[in-house]
Amino acid sequence: MASPIEIGSGDRLFVLTGAGVSAESGLPTFRDSNGLWNGYRVEEVATPEAWIEDAEKVWRFYSMRRRDALNCEPNPAHYALAELERNVGERLFLCTQNVDPLHERAGSKRLFHMHGELFRSRCEAECGRPEFVDDGIYETAAAIPRCECGARIRPHIVWFGEIPLEMDRIYAELDRCTMLAVVGSSGTVYPAAGFVEWARRSGARTIYIGPERPLNAVMFSEVVLGKAGEVLPGLFRVSKTQ
Ligand code: BV8
Numbered sequence: 001m002a003s004p005i006e007i008g009s010g011d012r013l014f015v016l017t018g019a020g021v022s023a024e025s026g027l028p029t030f031r032d033s034n035g036l037w038n039g040y041r042v043e044e045v046a047t048p049e050a051w052i053e054d055a056e057k058v059w060r061f062y063s064m065r066r067r068d069a070l071n072c073e074p075n076p077a078h079y080a081l082a083e084l085e086r087n088v089g090e091r092l093f094l095c096t097q098n099v100d101p102l103h104e105r106a107g108s109k110r111l112f113h114m115h116g117e118l119f120r121s122r123c124e125a126e127c128g129r130p131e132f133v134d135d136g137i138y139e140t141a142a143a144i145p146r147c148e149c150g151a152r153i154r155p156h157i158v159w160f161g162e163i164p165l166e167m168d169r170i171y172a173e174l175d176r177c178t179m180l181a182v183v184g185s186s187g188t189v190y191p192a193a194g195f196v197e198w199a200r201r202s203g204a205r206t207i208y209i210g211p212e213r214p215l216n217a218v219m220f221s222e223v224v225l226g227k228a229g230e231v232l233p234g235l236f237r238v239s240k241t242q
């Protein structure tokens with residue numbers, strides 16, 4: 001059992017989660033499916049080029065992901081992070097690379113999806129229409145919805161080669177955190193994989209939690225090896241002196 005991590009009244013926590021936090025809920029990770037997701041190569045389908053070339057294939061991929069996400073439940077790791085938020089409130093910033101809604105379903109509120117969200121869509125032409133909640137399943141070109149402006153509706157997802165959302169806010173939170181915990185991320189994809197270096201530079205304590213050492217393991221002051229659903233419950237001990 002990992003020794004508990006004390007959270008003092010002056011601590012500000014930045015938690016970054018990756019696909020590993022949803023693994024015990026039954027959602028495949030990118031690595032474990034070695035980039036193959038039910039036959040799709042993620043780098044080939046999660047890109048603006050794929051969208052231009054074959055929007056129908058992209059929507060089939062995300063429709064499958066929507067189905068997968070509807071058929072699974074949050075696991076103890078998601079619940080532990082929602083509990084942590086109840087204990088430390090606005091001193092926690094939970095940033096996820098995941099597009100699934102499991103953190104929300106476990107009760108997390110102070111949550112940000114830096115790579116977008118599976119159940120939101122937007123206009124491909126950025127005509128000004130804001131992104132919107134959408135749980136549609138679109139598996140043919142004819143089924144792809146149109147915006148009032150005539151352009152096609154696309155997933156509100158950050159693809160490879162696109163800029164993650166609200167990076168300024170993320171870097172501001174990294175600057176002021178005293179502790180960065182990364183849960184279930186292989187450290188393959190940037191800029192998320194570089195957050196640990198950013199946090200170290202501002203003097204934060206950096207902890208990795210997952211069953212295997214990530215590619216950027218050397219950047220962490222501590223590595224807690226284990227499954228998130230087993231390690232996270234009880235890992236953080238919030239000091240009562242507020
Ligand atoms: C950007 C949404 C500039 C999509 C995602 C060449 C050409 C073009 C770009 C690049 C290039 N070379 C590098 C780049 C940059 C590129 C990149 O990093 N590519 C990689 C492949 C090298 N990055 C980008 O394009 C990003 N944009 O760089 O813009 C910029 C930068 C900064 C500032 C301004 C501008 C955009 C990247 C976003 C892509 N979209 N998601 C979708 O979901 O369909 S990324 C997607 O893959 C995920 O969101 C996540 O970020 C990433 C997968 O990583 P992980 O979450 O870590 O998952 P993984 O499977 O890898 O690891 C799982 C881990 O869990 C493992 O370590 C495992 O041990 C662990 N685990 C398993 N079980 C458990 C567990 N842990 C705990 N408990 C368990 N039970």
Ligand code: ZN
Binds near residue numbers: 123
């Ligand atoms: Zn439009």
